[in-house]
Amino acid sequence: MLIIKIKIMPISPSTNLDSLQEEITKIIEELQGKVHAVEKQPVAFTLNALILTLTWPDDVGTDELEKKLLKIKQVSSAQIIDVRRSL
Secondary structure, three states: OEEEEEEEEEOOOOOOHHHHHHHHHHHHHHOOOEEEEEEEEEEEOOEEEEEEEEEEOOOOOOHHHHHHHHOOOOEEEEEEEEEEEOO
């Protein structure tokens, strides 16, 4: 099992981060992952990024996850910022 952190940048400061988080969580769960923590990280002025910490199966690649996240209308970018193997 992997522990992954993903940084999600919304398209604007007015994006509803709670509904965006729900949509992202659904996608992650469909792809066999599980969200364990969500942080809102200030970026500039009133713009906040979502930092999601999730567990991910070793045998499932993350390419499909990134593609699906980038298809969400409210997402400007989705970047994996940390990957670790769980013990």
